[in-house]
Amino acid sequence: MNFDFFEPRDGQLHAEDVPLARIASEFGTPTYIYSKAALTRAWYEFTAELAGRDALVCYAMKANSNLAVLNTFARLGAGFDIVSGGELTRVIAADGDPRKVIFSGVGKRVDEIALALHHDIHCFNVESLPELERVNAVAQGLGKQAPISFRVNPDVDAGTHPYISTGLKENKFGIEYGMAIALYRKAASMPGVRVAGIDCHIGSQLTDVAPLLQALERMLALVDALGAEGIPIHHLDLGGGLGIRYSGETPPDPRAYMREIIRRIGSRRLKLMFEPGRNLVGNAGILLTRVEHLKTASAKNFAVVDAAMNDLLRPSLYSAHHEIIAVSPSDVMPQRYDVVGPVCESGDFIGKDRALAIREGELLAVMSAGAYGMVMSSNYNTRPRAAEVMVDGATPYLVRRRESVAELFAGERILP
Ligand SMILES: *Cc1c(COP(=O)(O)O)cnc(C)c1O
Secondary structure, eight states: OOOTTSOEETTEEEETTEEHHHHHHHHOSSEEEEEHHHHHHHHHHHHGGGTTSSEEEEEEGGGOOOHHHHHHHHHTTOEEEESSHHHHHHHHHTTOOGGGEEEOOSOOOHHHHHHHHHTTOSEEEEOSHHHHHHHHHHHHHTTOOEEEEEEEEOOOOOOSOGGGBOOSTTSSSSEEGGGHHHHHHHHHTOTTEEEEEEEOOOBSSBOOSHHHHHHHHHHHHHHHHHHHTTOOOOEEEOOOOBOOOSSSOOOOOHHHHHHHHHHHHTTOOOEEEEOOSHHHHGGGEEEEEEEEEEEEOSSOEEEEESOOTTTOOHHHHHOOOOOEEESSOOSSOOEEEEEEOSSSSTTOEEEEEEEEOOOTTOEEEEOSOSSSSGGGOOOTTTOOOOEEEEEETTEEEEEEOOOOHHHHTTTOOOOO
16 A cells, blocks of 8 residues: 555554654544655655656645645645635745746636736646636736646546546536637737647546546647647646555556656657646545444444544545544454444445444544545534644644634624
């Protein structure tokens, strides 16, 4: 498994050199825990083959936008892929460089475009003709020229969950492949934009690189055709999507993937860009939770824990599988449990039919929860959001304090 920074020592699960039980007693549960060493290793694995090349890796921060996570990547030289003005503001708060930011997303507002222009971001990934016209108009109004790239939909099937597949014709994302050249011609004639690159992003949690490489071939055909028309493309952004191991998957090795890409680029002079999200953070985080009750029924046993779908939505939303591990060994016989939260929905589960040797009050670690975990959390059932801790060696740092109930309704008012 890829959990090397979350391993048992003397039977006690640790995050790097810190026992998880210590984090629970200091910071409570449920708590998200990130390993700085795991984040750093994922970054080096992703970027190793790009050393010495003109390349920019923009962490897709929607996967996990805690400031400490962003700052860890910023210090490693990362750019950021953002999908809102709020995310840009976070990049700046985390000491990231806005000039290494690319702005993705189908619904950019005028004020968000203006904010991004004000901070001289690296590129706008434009997803439609109306958006192109809007970016052009806002830039002209500010006396600027916006660097743009079109997100082209290569119409390949990523073979992943329909909610996280984005590269097919029927998806809302990107411009149609057959429209690309006409749109580039149009952009080249607009005074408020400057054609910088081309991009695609076909889906998430891909465990096979074949569709990614198929998309690459289609993008390269467009790069060549545009070059022949006198519209030079300076960068090729292949998006994110590289999968991780949750349980039985064998995800692609980022280094082998990079080597394949570099080989196919050949002698073309293209800056290479990527937007990895999950791959950089997924296995670098866990969710620590405590067993409240063990409930036995005739058909099923339930372990009711203090984390719920509002803390980790992926199992409920995508039927996603997360490994669940007891933090300390217990001398009881393992039994099969559905691990569920206290939220009033039958869809509130963290894992189904898991063999666990546990007692009430003990701790469970929900593995591979670093991506699309905390960021998708909510306050449903007036549940304060979890704390977040980042471990660096032997030190746990609280990087987001647990919410209080009072904060949850601080903005609300009753009628006079
Ligand atoms: C979500 C997203 C990513 C990151 O996807 P991962 O599967 O987490 O790597 C990259 N680019 C765009 C445009 C996205 O929407």
